[in-house]
Amino acid sequence: MCGIVGYVGDREAVEFLLEGLSKLEYRGYDSAGIAVYDGSVVRVEKSVGRLASLKEKIEDDMPKGCLGIGHTRWATHGRPSDRNAHPHTDCTGEFVVVHNGIIENYLALKEELIEQGHAFKSETDTEVVAHLLEAVYHGDFEAAVREVLRRIEGSYSLVFMSKKHPDRLICTKKDNPLVIGLGDGENFIASDIPAIIQRTRRTFILNDGEIAVVRKDSVDIMDRQGDPVTKKVFEVNWNAEAAEKGGYEHFMLKEIHEQPKAVRDTMSQRISKDGKEIVLEELKWTPEFLNSFNKIYIVACGTAYHAGLVGKFYIEKLARVMVEVDLASEFRYRNPIVDENTLLIVVSQSGETSDTLAALKESRRLGAKTLALTNVVGSSIAREADQVLYTWAGPEIAVASTKAYTTQLILFFMLALYMAEIKGTQTPERVRELIDLLKKIPAQISETLSDVEPIKTFARKYGFNEDVFYIGRSLDYDVALEGSLKLKEISYIHAEAYAAGELKHGTLALIVEGVPVIALATQKSVYEKTLSNIKEVKARDAVVIGIAAEGDEELQKYVDHVIKVPETDELLIPLLTVVPLQLLAYFAAITRGCDVDKPRNLAKSVTVE
Numbered sequence: 019m020c021g022i023v024g025y026v027g028d029r030e031a032v033e034f035l036l037e038g039l040s041k042l043e044y045r046g047y048d049s050a051g052i053a054v055y056d057g058s059v060v061r062v063e064k065s066v067g068r069l070a071s072l073k074e075k076i077e078d079d080m081p082k083g084c085l086g087i088g089h090t091r092w093a094t095h096g097r098p099s100d101r102n103a104h105p106h107t108d109c110t111g112e113f114v115v116v117h118n119g120i121i122e123n124y125l126a127l128k129e130e131l132i133e134q135g136h137a138f139k140s141e142t143d144t145e146v147v148a149h150l151l152e153a154v155y156h157g158d159f160e161a162a163v164r165e166v167l168r169r170i171e172g173s174y175s176l177v178f179m180s181k182k183h184p185d186r187l188i189c190t191k192k193d194n195p196l197v198i199g200l201g202d203g204e205n206f207i208a209s210d211i212p213a214i215i216q217r218t219r220r221t222f223i224l225n226d227g228e229i230a231v232v233r234k235d236s237v238d239i240m241d242r243q244g245d246p247v248t249k250k251v252f253e254v255n256w257n258a259e260a261a262e263k264g265g266y267e268h269f270m271l272k273e274i275h276e277q278p279k280a281v282r283d284t285m286s287q288r289i290s291k292d293g294k295e296i297v298l299e300e301l302k303w304t305p306e307f308l309n310s311f312n313k314i315y316i317v318a319c320g321t322a323y324h325a326g327l328v329g330k331f332y333i334e335k336l337a338r339v340m341v342e343v344d345l346a347s348e349f350r351y352r353n354p355i356v357d358e359n360t361l362l363i364v365v366s367q368s369g370e371t372s373d374t375l376a377a378l379k380e381s382r383r384l385g386a387k388t389l390a391l392t393n394v395v396g397s398s399i400a401r402e403a404d405q406v407l408y409t410w411a412g413p414e415i416a417v418a419s420t421k422a423y424t425t426q427l428i429l430f431f432m433l434a435l436y437m438a439e440i441k442g443t444q445t446p447e448r449v450r451e452l453i454d455l456l457k458k459i460p461a462q463i464s465e466t467l468s469d470v471e472p473i474k475t476f477a478r479k480y481g482f483n484e485d486v487f488y489i490g491r492s493l494d495y496d497v498a499l500e501g502s503l504k505l506k507e508i509s510y511i512h513a514e515a516y517a518a519g520e521l522k523h524g525t526l527a528l529i530v531e532g533v534p535v536i537a538l539a540t541q542k543s544v545y546e547k548t549l550s551n552i553k554e555v556k557a558r559d560a561v562v563i564g565i566a567a568e569g570d571e572e573l574q575k576y577v578d579h580v581i582k583v584p585e586t587d588e589l590l591i592p593l594l595t596v597v598p599l600q601l602l603a604y605f606a607a608i609t610r611g612c613d614v615d616k617p618r619n620l621a622k623s624v625t626v627e
């Protein structure tokens with residue numbers, strides 16, 4: 019999981035390389051490096067730490083030249099260090115490579131290359147690619163790259179540069195993303211679109227196995243055999259500002275505030291004009307086919323998995339079909355019972371998460387039909403699945419996922435309601451009622467966001483506690499899981515979510531005086547039971563912050579503070595209750611001085627196992 023960039027044109031390459039890498043730091047940021055060809059030598063500069071360290075290192079003596087590649091790293095093989103940072107070179111320094119992914123057979127290749135006399139400088143898997151290129155090069159750069167690809171195994175996006183061929187860069191990909199930005203007399207390569215939209219909106223999105231030879235005036239794409247491939251230009255219609263912070267201090271806060279729009283965009287076009295039905299025109303399956311499965315799995319990681327838990331609740335409750343939810347990293351290794359009667363729904367903001375992609379591929383191999391819920395058009399998961407429903411959340415840059423989660427919930431809700439319509443498990447009146455309530459959600463999220471001061475105050479007051487517990491039942495428990503993940507990942511506070519009824523089976527032992535407990539109590543069917551659990555923690559002198567719906571006058575009698583969210587159906591309320599939990603995590607992280615958008619040890623897109 020890394021970000022890579024490349025430039026060929028008439029301008030100083032370093033300008034785009036640094037700009038592009040700054041937009042890709044969400045993919046990893048433990049070291050960075052660039053290589054620029056100045057007409058006589060390839061100058062490689064690397065630095066451990068954030069891109070800022072590299073910039074500082076070279077600011078008084080910027081590499082000159084119009085051909086270059088760059089990399090921001092999230093370490094897999096070899097700890098973060100200058101030596102292990104990319105780009106990597108062969109023995110002569112004439113072949114240079116940047117890589118995102120893992121070369122699985124690198125040890126065998128390394129041994130072979132060492133026997134041939136190659137000297138390695140780093141502990142990385144990537145360096146073998148540079149040496150292998152040197153070893154198989156006989157004057158034809160493209161042919162040598164094809165030979166390298168024949169020999170390496172694993173996942174990669176790669177950009178190759180050679181002093182011997184200073185008019186071009188060659189790039190390729192397998193299971194990791196790569197886009198080419200088409201300029202005027204210059205071309206750009208990057209792992210992701212935000213890196214290039216300042217320069218161009220015209221792109222080629224490479225598919226697995228395609229190789230692109232990128233010169234300043236041309237891009238030639240071929241397959242592994244060297245046969246030409248014709249590709250359509252993909253026009254990016256994101257607003258350039260959408261990838262920037264738009265006035266907020268952090269991407270995360272901006273993205274939390276973008277939720278009303280993201281949710282509205284995701285639901286628009288999917289409700290019939292008369293407001294009576296859900297229409298999912300993108301689904302090319304017939305309604306009968308969609309309802310013919312006897313088993314549904316939802317598989318995802320992290321926040322997307324938490325959205326899947328809510329998705330299960332929606333589908334079971336509304337469409338009365340049994341659903342299993344699994345973590346992608348578990349699912350694929352437990353020999354799941356999957357066949358042609360199984361529907362596998364994968365959820366992924368990035369569409370690139372390695373475990374989710376692998377679960378998807380495995381299920382397809384076993385005959386399942388697959389549906390992806392993802393935010394990134396053209397992502398690996400979108401391309402691999404039989405059908406795709408997009409969350410129209412726009413680019414999510416902060417590592418902590420927020421608007422992706424709420425839009426995933428919207429999609430699950432609409433899918434469940436659509437299935438319910440077809441099966442007749444809900445009356446038309448109930449469907450209509452739920453659609454009416456759904457349409458109000460964007461405004462209700464805005465209302466929830468309109469006064470963040472009380473949440474800021476709680477964050478300041480409790481932000482230095484070492485442990486925080488989240489409790490809830492039913493859908494409140496699912497949201498509690500997401501709230502606790504948000505807190506731990508960006509504020510580094512130890513946070514745990516428990517099904518409130520489980521407390522007395524062990525966890526209650528951890529509740530002592532002054533421990534903050536965030537108690538969600540919005541689910542009417544289990545309200546009284548949740549109240550008893552709240553009383554249990556209060557009796558142990560916990561400090562309880564309750565989350566309730568407007569109109570609830572009861573909860574405040576038993577807790578220390580209450581945060582209220584607008585009233586809606588209890589199925590839809592997770593879209594509102596999660597918002598104060600996101601804000602609480604955000605302000606706690608600020609209180610503790612944490613780097614909100616780039617929490618330690620994490621990266622936005624997990625493209626390795």
Ligand code: F6R
Nearest residue numbers: 320321322366367368371418419
């Ligand atoms: C947490 C977070 C991660 C992701 C997970 C899956 O805030 O962002 O837990 O949800 O890595 O990522 P996607 O959805 O891109 O597959």
